[in-house]
Amino acid sequence: MNNAIINNMEITTVNESKINSVDFESIAFGREFTDHMFSCDFKDGKWQTPKITPYQPLTLDPSARVFHYGQAVFEGMKAFKDDMDDVWLFRPEDNFNRINISAKRLAIPEFPKEYFLNGLSALIDLERDWIKKGEGNALYIRPFVIATEPAISASPANEFKFMIICSPVKSYYKGKVSVVFAQDYSRSANGGVGFAKAAGNYAAQFYPTSLVQKEGYQQIIWTDANTHEYLEEAGTMNIFFRVNDTLLTAPTSDRILDGITRKSIIQLAKDNNVAVEVRPVSVKEIKEAAKNGSLKEIFGSGTAAAVSPISDFKHGEETFKLEEQEDSYATFFKKKLTDIQYNRTEDKHAWRVKVEK
Known part of the structure; x- marks a missing residue:
């Protein structure tokens, strides 16, 4: 020693x-x-x-x-x-x-x-x-x-x-992720510790997540505890929805983690003139968008997962498959993000910090 x-x-x-x-x-x-x-x-x-x-x-x-x-x-x-x-x-x-x-x-x-x-x-x-x-x-x-x-x-x-x-x-998820929109269980509630990275938040997710994994899905996108009508975040990721050419994501609150990758993607969207709306996103809205073809993508963001495209989702007895997009926002933002992280491009927001020898 x-x-x-x-x-x-x-x-x-x-x-x-x-x-x-x-x-x-x-x-x-x-x-x-x-x-x-x-x-x-x-x-x-x-x-x-x-x-x-x-x-x-x-x-x-x-x-x-x-x-x-x-x-x-x-x-x-x-x-x-x-x-x-x-x-x-x-x-x-x-x-x-x-x-x-x-x-x-x-x-x-x-x-x-x-x-x-x-x-x-x-x-x-x-x-x-x-x-x-x-x-x-x-x-x-x-x-x-x-x-x-x-x-x-x-x-x-x-x-x-x-x-x-x-x-x-290496990568946390390999390939695309399948998800279920929550209807019964909740991740967090108003006034609770959902915004904190508390160990118990993750322990409480393991059982309901294990149930959907038995059906062949990997993650749950949690909904609000009061009504289960609004989409919030997944077990290991914040969530973005692309409807036509607009990105939607739920606002942070005392139920939702203030994700650093999430904040970075929102800023990168603004930098690249991509419309982004931070507002409540309903299950009904996303299902209707999937049915009429305006839902182009769903992807998750997080430190471990980086940017993870979602291939399909289930709600109740309905399942929805998302088609591949030639102009994928998930691919676009993942490259923008990793180019900064790996020092391949300008970092105009000073996010990158060098570890000195």
Whole structure:
């Protein structure tokens, strides 16, 4: 092990990387992890000295509050390598801001910006060999925070652990995605935690999603909990609908995640004179558009999924297939987005942040 203190951060590196044991060509999403991890504990009312250490298991008391009351939030980010071997992050401050918004909603202390950005940069610099060049290749980055205080009384914890781990990845979905419009189950409700990246939001989706997967579908597009009449977002993606040449997407709210890829696509649409409407989108409207031929595309957006075209959808007993579009908006926006992320084009919104060596 090699030890150092850099920018008030304790860094311990591995003697030998495990990278040569990884088959990058057949890697499964989120199954392999890099050599190091970042961690920082909250104790005695403040965040302690951040650390980067070799990737290793955690030891937690069985009474750690995260196991009993679900105080856990996370983020999803990616780092990309360009043709010159430089490494880039995409809108990292947005992820920092959002994890603190999520944390606040779950009574978790906000994490210091300097710790987050410095720790993230130092960790990614250590792991830059894990980031492979080429379209679709990236390093998926998972910041998260959990309640570690050993106590099972039903109250907020006083001790937490903030961590960042990394996983080399390829595409999340291969090919197009089939979806079901929700009618019975709900993802979130007014006044709840739908806008936060809370761990429990995803756990609650697994059962209804497993039901539609048995029918051959991959995801649910969730509808509003009150009426199930308005389309909101999918399990791992925000959703866009192309009706004629206009993009439609639901507005963010306390039920819908403020997706960073979603925001980027909305801005790219404006940059390229594509009409975009951020407004409630009804199931009835989309079904009618599918029947009269004006619904051209549906696609999802998210850090893991990037831009994922949807091939067909089901609502009740009705199914609808979407035809291939020669001027596909999904293809267009995916290229615009990835050209920025991989440093292939101008970044006029300063979304790209270089990881310095």
